[in-house]
Amino acid sequence: ALPARVTIWEVGARDGLQNESTVVGVDVKQEFLRRLAAAGLTVLEATSFVSPRWVPQLADAAELLAALPRLPGVRYPVLVPNERGLDRAVEAGVADIAIFASATESFARRNLNRSMDEQFAMFEPVVRRAREAGLRVRGYLSMCFGDPWEGPADPASVTAAGRRLLDLGCEQLSLGDTIGVATPGQVETLLRSFGTAGVPTAQLAVHFHDTYGQALSNTYTALRAGVSTVDSAAGGLGGCPFAGSATGNLATEDLVWMLDGLGIEHGVDLDALVRTSVWMAERLGRPSASRVVTALGGD
Ligand code: HMG
Ligand code: MG
Numbered sequence: 001a002l003p004a005r006v007t008i009w010e011v012g013a014r015d016g017l018q019n020e021s022t023v024v025g026v027d028v029k030q031e032f033l034r035r036l037a038a039a040g041l042t043v044l045e046a047t048s049f050v051s052p053r054w055v056p057q058l059a060d061a062a063e064l065l066a067a068l069p070r071l072p073g074v075r076y077p078v079l080v081p082n083e084r085g086l087d088r089a090v091e092a093g094v095a096d097i098a099i100f101a102s103a104t105e106s107f108a109r110r111n112l113n114r115s116m117d118e119q120f121a122m123f124e125p126v127v128r129r130a131r132e133a134g135l136r137v138r139g140y141l142s143m144c145f146g147d148p149w150e151g152p153a154d155p156a157s158v159t160a161a162g163r164r165l166l167d168l169g170c171e172q173l174s175l176g177d178t179i180g181v182a183t184p185g186q187v188e189t190l191l192r193s194f195g196t197a198g199v200p201t202a203q204l205a206v207h208f209h210d211t212y213g214q215a216l217s218n219t220y221t222a223l224r225a226g227v228s229t230v231d232s233a234a235g236g237l238g239g240c241p242f243a244g245s246a247t248g249n250l251a252t253e254d255l256v257w258m259l260d261g262l263g264i265e266h267g268v269d270l271d272a273l274v275r276t277s278v279w280m281a282e283r284l285g286r287p288s289a290s291r292v293v294t295a296l297g298g299d
Contacts, residue, residue: 003228005265007043008252009174009205010036012280014045014079015249016237018057020284026060028283030067035279036234037074039272041252045098048079049088055241065092077138081112086126090133097130099123099170100140103161106149107142107178111242120164127168139170140207144190145182148245155186155193163197172203174231177218179245180211184221191225205229208250210236210289215250216258223264230255235277236289251290253277271296 013033017024033044046068052059061078068076077096080086089097101119102108108119123139130137141162146152162173175190187206194204206222208215208231219230236251253273259266270292278297281288288297 001226002223002262002264003226005228006223006259007229008041008255008266008268009043009045009207009229009231010041010234010252011045011207011231011249012036012233012235012237012252014047014058015231015239016233016235018048018055019239019241019246020057020237022284024057024283026063026067029060029064032234032276032280032283033068033076035276036273037069037071039276040266040268041273042073042267043075043077046076046078048081049085049092050079050081062088062092065094075136077136079140080126080130082122083125083129086130090135094135096136096138097126098138098140098174099126099165099168100142101161101165102142103153103158104143104147104150107147107243111142111240116161120168123165123168127170131169137170138172138174138205139165139168140174140176141165142176142178142240143243144175145177145186146179148179148243155190158190159193159197159199162194162199166199166203172205172229173199174205174207174229176207177209177215178240178243180209180215180247182208182218183214184217187218187221188225191222191227201226202228205231207231209238209246209248210250211245211247216254219250219255220258223262234273234290235280235293237280248289251277251288251292253288253290253292253296257292
């Protein structure tokens, strides 16, 4: 059965802008997020408190947080890899964090400069301290379906890695197809594997990149399996600087169009969202990757 309502976890400002070669100023980021909130999105992943040497695009995280309007019902989660990041996030007044692990050794090394085991050791005090401080904590798991260096992922080991994040105390687990290679059968298999491991579907979210054009089909498959939190990026922005073959996320507009067609509630005003995407595409100097924006965005 399909869920009656879906929470859209909008990652455009974080996953989207972390991968842009164009330097996007804090004023544009702030305005992007303000417009997304005005379009009805309530979970807006804003930025990352990571090393500015690793991700210079998001070096202005504290400045951005200070500039964002606090709106009732609107959350601004941020990525945090380690205790240094948590300290910075708490200082910036953040209420919501996400840690991000890899399901494979190769990507853990490239994205976090850690082995699989070392990444969990790094996250343990982050989650413990964040929970003690009353923050909400999401766990991302990357490379859940395939990895550029290791090939197709093994559902059993992905499930084991996901369990480790939940056991640390994450309230939600977002399953990432970082390089966009998954197809619906794999999604079905992985979600079944988590179910067998005793993880309630309500704790799972999906995060599909659209490299091979499968993101929307994969999302539909996850909805059919009962998942009701879906990550997407306005205008299909996104990618990971440490996984060369990663391209944009599922476009939020394309997701909203599908949810409308299915009669699933989401709370987003599609026209306002499309206008925001067109506005952002102008700032970035290239057209939106979203098919729905192309169809509706003309004027
Ligand atoms: P490291 O070099 O091993 O870190 O990197 P370190 O602890 O040795 O510290 C090195 C330097 O960085 C030190 O400074 C630290 O102070 C500083 P120095 O003494 O050399 O001047 N530093 C920091 N500064 C600010 N904030 C911090 C911080 N931490 C250390 N938090 C580290 C390890 C984890 C820091 C690094 O690998 C890193 O920042 N990685 C981030 C990678 C990233 O952001 N990737 C993209 C997000 S993941 C993604 O996109 C996937 C996702 O979308 C899901 C999917 O699609 O699958 C979520
Ligand atoms: Mg991503």
